[in-house]
Amino acid sequence: MVITVPSSMPSTDSEREGGEGARWAQWYERELGWATAGTAPVRLLTGLGFDVLQVPAAAGHAALRRLDRTGPVALSGARMSLLVAAGSAEELPGLLDWLEWRGVPLSLTAIGTGGRITAPVPPGRTTGPPGAATWLRPPGPRHEEGAALPALTGLGSRGGSAPDLVRLVDAVATECHRARLTHTRTGPSAAGPTAQPLAFR
Structure with a gap:
C-alpha cells in the first residue's frame, strides 16, 4: 500500500535541520571550497x-589572547578547533618533540586525513540548533588575501603569508599544560574536566 503524505503536512525537526544543513553544506563548498558530508549535522x-588542532576551550582562549594571527577558530562545547594547513596533523608529533613537549600529557588532539568535525554556523548566520558549533575567528573567502592557514612554511619567516604553525602549537601546548598543572594543584572544581592524554587521529 502506498501512503501519500499531504504537502501541507508540517515538516519534522529533522527535515528542517536537513534543509538548513544542505544550505550550510552548499555555502562551505561554494564559498570556501571545503568538502562536506551529511546535512544534520554538516561535517x-x-x-x-x-587539518584541525583541538584543545580544551579554556586553554584555547588563553592561547588566542597570546596570538594575533591564527587560522579560523571554532568552538564546539568544551573543545576549541583551530584550523591549520593540511598535513599538519602528521607533523605534530615531531613538532612537539622539537618543542620539547615529548612525554608531557596534553589534552591536544590532531585531526587529519580521514577525519571530520561538526561544521559551525556559517559566518553571518545568527541562528543555529541549540549547542551548535560557532566561529570565534571565522574563515574568510578562499580568494581573500591573507586567508592562509598556519603552516610550517612560516617557520623563521616574519613576512610569510601564513601564520606560524610552530608558534601556534607552542602556545596551545603551553596553555594545555598550564591548565593541567592548575587542575592538579586545585582539583577538578577550578579547572574543569580532567585533561585527556595527547591523542592523534
Whole structure:
C-alpha cells in the first residue's frame, strides 16, 4: 500500500535541520571550497583543505589572547578547533618533540586525513540548533588575501603569508599544560574536566 503524505503536512525537526544543513553544506563548498558530508549535522572533512588542532576551550582562549594571527577558530562545547594547513596533523608529533613537549600529557588532539568535525554556523548566520558549533575567528573567502592557514612554511619567516604553525602549537601546548598543572594543584572544581592524554587521529 502506498501512503501519500499531504504537502501541507508540517515538516519534522529533522527535515528542517536537513534543509538548513544542505544550505550550510552548499555555502562551505561554494564559498570556501571545503568538502562536506551529511546535512544534520554538516561535517567538514579534514585532511583535504585543512587539518584541525583541538584543545580544551579554556586553554584555547588563553592561547588566542597570546596570538594575533591564527587560522579560523571554532568552538564546539568544551573543545576549541583551530584550523591549520593540511598535513599538519602528521607533523605534530615531531613538532612537539622539537618543542620539547615529548612525554608531557596534553589534552591536544590532531585531526587529519580521514577525519571530520561538526561544521559551525556559517559566518553571518545568527541562528543555529541549540549547542551548535560557532566561529570565534571565522574563515574568510578562499580568494581573500591573507586567508592562509598556519603552516610550517612560516617557520623563521616574519613576512610569510601564513601564520606560524610552530608558534601556534607552542602556545596551545603551553596553555594545555598550564591548565593541567592548575587542575592538579586545585582539583577538578577550578579547572574543569580532567585533561585527556595527547591523542592523534
